[in-house]
Amino acid sequence: MARLPNENIDIELFQDDFKYIDQEFLPSVVSICSLFTYVDQKEFLLMTEESTYAYGEIICSWLSLKHDRTKPQQISCLDDMKIVRVDSSHCFVAILTDDGRVYLASNDSSWKTNNTFRLINTGNDCFKMIACGGEHLLLLRQDGHVFAMGNNCYGQITGNNEKSSYESMINTGIDNVKLIACGVDHSFSITNKGEIYSWGLNNWYQLGLVDKKNRNTPCLVLFPNDDSTRIKDIVAGHQHSLFLFENGQLWGCGSNFYGELGIDDCIVSKLTKIPIENVQQIKCSKFDSFSLAYDGSSYYAWGKTKYGKWSSPKRLDDHPTSFVAAAAMIRHISHTIGLTSTIYVFGSHDSLSYKSILRLFDNQDNYDVEFIIDKKRIKACKCYLKSASEYYCRMFSGKWTENDKVNIDDYSYETYYAYLRMLHNGKIHITRQNITELVDLANCYGDKRLMEYCKTFIRSVLNKHTLGIYHPLIEKYEMKELYDKLAHLDQNHLQSSTKRTKFF
CATH class of the missing domain: 1.10.287 (Helix Hairpins)
Structure with a gap:
C-alpha cells in the first residue's frame, strides 16, 4: 500500500549507501527512512508500494533477517500496511500505520520484541502520532490522550521515576493534546489550547522550567500565549529544546555546548529567542547536536558540523531541496527525520560543467530579471535564459526586453524554482507531488527535455x-x-x- 511521505529526498544523497543494491529494485522504492545508531554503519527501512524492507546488518539482526548488501530484506509482517510515521533511537525503531497501530522492533530484551516487529497497542486504542526518545516512546491517541513506554529513570514517561514500563503503556494524564516530541531523555506535549508541558531529565534546563530539577510529571511551561506567540512546533535534541511559534519566532533552552541553540551562551537556563526570523519549519538531531530551520525559501543550520562549531544560524547557499539534503551538507552523513519519500533525479550528473552557469541562478549580485511567485522572488539572467529555452527567448524579446519582473500565477514556487534550476544545472527532481505541475509546465513551455523526464518518471512508477x-x-x-x-x-x-x- 502507498506510504505517506512528509518530505522529499534526492535519492542521489544515498547513492553510496545503495550502490550494491540491484538498480532495477531502486525505482520501486517510494520512501526511505534512515535509522539513527551510535555506530558508523547506516541502517534503513525502504518502502515500496506493497512492502517494507530492512537494509543493514543491525536492523536485519533485530528482525531475524540475514543482511545482504545486494538485496534489501522484505519484512513480511508489515506487508500491505500503510505506514505514516517512522521514528527511532539507537536501540529501537517504532512505526505508526494509518489505522492507528504502533509496532516496535529492538535489540533491547526489555521490550520483548522476539526478533520481529511487536504490536504495541493490542486493544482498541488508535494512535495518530509517535515520538521516540533515547530509550522511551510517546504515543498520542486519537482522542488527544498521551501515553508512554520505556525507560523511566529520569521520569520521562511520568510516574515513579524508578519504575520503567516496557510491556504496557502508561497514561501520562495529559489530554486534549495535538503534538508530542521527545529529546533523548525528556518529553513535551502541546495541547489544542497552545499549552506546553514538559517532563523528564532537566540537567541542562532543557525542560524550559528555569531550574535543573528533573520532573516525573508533566509541568506547564510558562510562555506568552496570545495570538502572536501561539506555539506551532517543538523539537528536542540530546540536551536542548527548540520552540517554534506561529509568528515565525524560534526560541530555545538547554545545552549549547556545540552551538545547537544558535547563540553564544554555553547553557541557556531560560527560554531565549534565537536570532533567525520568519521560520516555518524546524528539525534537530537527537544524537548529532545540530539544528536546522526553513523560512520558506532558504535552509539554515547551526551546531556541530563537519566544518566545526557554528554558534549562530548560517544560511545554506547551495539551495538544498529538503532537510535531508541540508543535513548532508553540514554532516558527513545524510539521514531522514521521519518517513520520507524519494525524489527521482533526471538529467546530467556532470556537475563540474554546470558550476560556472549555476552562478547565474538566483544570484543576488548578478541578475536582471525576477520571477515573483506568492511574494517570493527567484533571480536570473535574461541572456542565459534566452540561450537555454525557446520559451524564454520569445518572452524576453520585443516588448518584454525591458521587463525586469515576471509574475508567475500558474505554478508553485517550489516547482518553478526546480525548473529554473534545471535550466542552469541540467538536473530536475521529480516527485509525485510536483509531477502534475511539471508536465503542464513542460507542455506550456514546449520543453521537450523536461517532458521526456516526466514520461520516464511516470513509466517508472x-x-x-x-x-x-x-x-x-x-x-x-x-x-x-x-x-x-x-x-x-x-x-x-x-x-x-x-x-x-x-x-x-
Missing part, C-alpha cells in the same frame, strides 16, 4: 496501484509512448474487476 493517478495525466497530454503500458494495466484491471464481480 506506473503500476496497478498508481493507475488512477497517472491515467488522466497520460491521456490529457497524449503521452503516446506510455499507451502500451497503460493499455496492459487497464486490461489487467478490467480482468481483475470481472473476476471479483463473478465471485460476488
Whole structure:
C-alpha cells in the first residue's frame, strides 16, 4: 500500500549507501527512512508500494533477517500496511500505520520484541502520532490522550521515576493534546489550547522550567500565549529544546555546548529567542547536536558540523531541496527525520560543467530579471535564459526586453524554482507531488527535455496501484509512448474487476 511521505529526498544523497543494491529494485522504492545508531554503519527501512524492507546488518539482526548488501530484506509482517510515521533511537525503531497501530522492533530484551516487529497497542486504542526518545516512546491517541513506554529513570514517561514500563503503556494524564516530541531523555506535549508541558531529565534546563530539577510529571511551561506567540512546533535534541511559534519566532533552552541553540551562551537556563526570523519549519538531531530551520525559501543550520562549531544560524547557499539534503551538507552523513519519500533525479550528473552557469541562478549580485511567485522572488539572467529555452527567448524579446519582473500565477514556487534550476544545472527532481505541475509546465513551455523526464518518471512508477493517478495525466497530454503500458494495466484491471464481480 502507498506510504505517506512528509518530505522529499534526492535519492542521489544515498547513492553510496545503495550502490550494491540491484538498480532495477531502486525505482520501486517510494520512501526511505534512515535509522539513527551510535555506530558508523547506516541502517534503513525502504518502502515500496506493497512492502517494507530492512537494509543493514543491525536492523536485519533485530528482525531475524540475514543482511545482504545486494538485496534489501522484505519484512513480511508489515506487508500491505500503510505506514505514516517512522521514528527511532539507537536501540529501537517504532512505526505508526494509518489505522492507528504502533509496532516496535529492538535489540533491547526489555521490550520483548522476539526478533520481529511487536504490536504495541493490542486493544482498541488508535494512535495518530509517535515520538521516540533515547530509550522511551510517546504515543498520542486519537482522542488527544498521551501515553508512554520505556525507560523511566529520569521520569520521562511520568510516574515513579524508578519504575520503567516496557510491556504496557502508561497514561501520562495529559489530554486534549495535538503534538508530542521527545529529546533523548525528556518529553513535551502541546495541547489544542497552545499549552506546553514538559517532563523528564532537566540537567541542562532543557525542560524550559528555569531550574535543573528533573520532573516525573508533566509541568506547564510558562510562555506568552496570545495570538502572536501561539506555539506551532517543538523539537528536542540530546540536551536542548527548540520552540517554534506561529509568528515565525524560534526560541530555545538547554545545552549549547556545540552551538545547537544558535547563540553564544554555553547553557541557556531560560527560554531565549534565537536570532533567525520568519521560520516555518524546524528539525534537530537527537544524537548529532545540530539544528536546522526553513523560512520558506532558504535552509539554515547551526551546531556541530563537519566544518566545526557554528554558534549562530548560517544560511545554506547551495539551495538544498529538503532537510535531508541540508543535513548532508553540514554532516558527513545524510539521514531522514521521519518517513520520507524519494525524489527521482533526471538529467546530467556532470556537475563540474554546470558550476560556472549555476552562478547565474538566483544570484543576488548578478541578475536582471525576477520571477515573483506568492511574494517570493527567484533571480536570473535574461541572456542565459534566452540561450537555454525557446520559451524564454520569445518572452524576453520585443516588448518584454525591458521587463525586469515576471509574475508567475500558474505554478508553485517550489516547482518553478526546480525548473529554473534545471535550466542552469541540467538536473530536475521529480516527485509525485510536483509531477502534475511539471508536465503542464513542460507542455506550456514546449520543453521537450523536461517532458521526456516526466514520461520516464511516470513509466517508472506506473503500476496497478498508481493507475488512477497517472491515467488522466497520460491521456490529457497524449503521452503516446506510455499507451502500451497503460493499455496492459487497464486490461489487467478490467480482468481483475470481472473476476471479483463473478465471485460476488
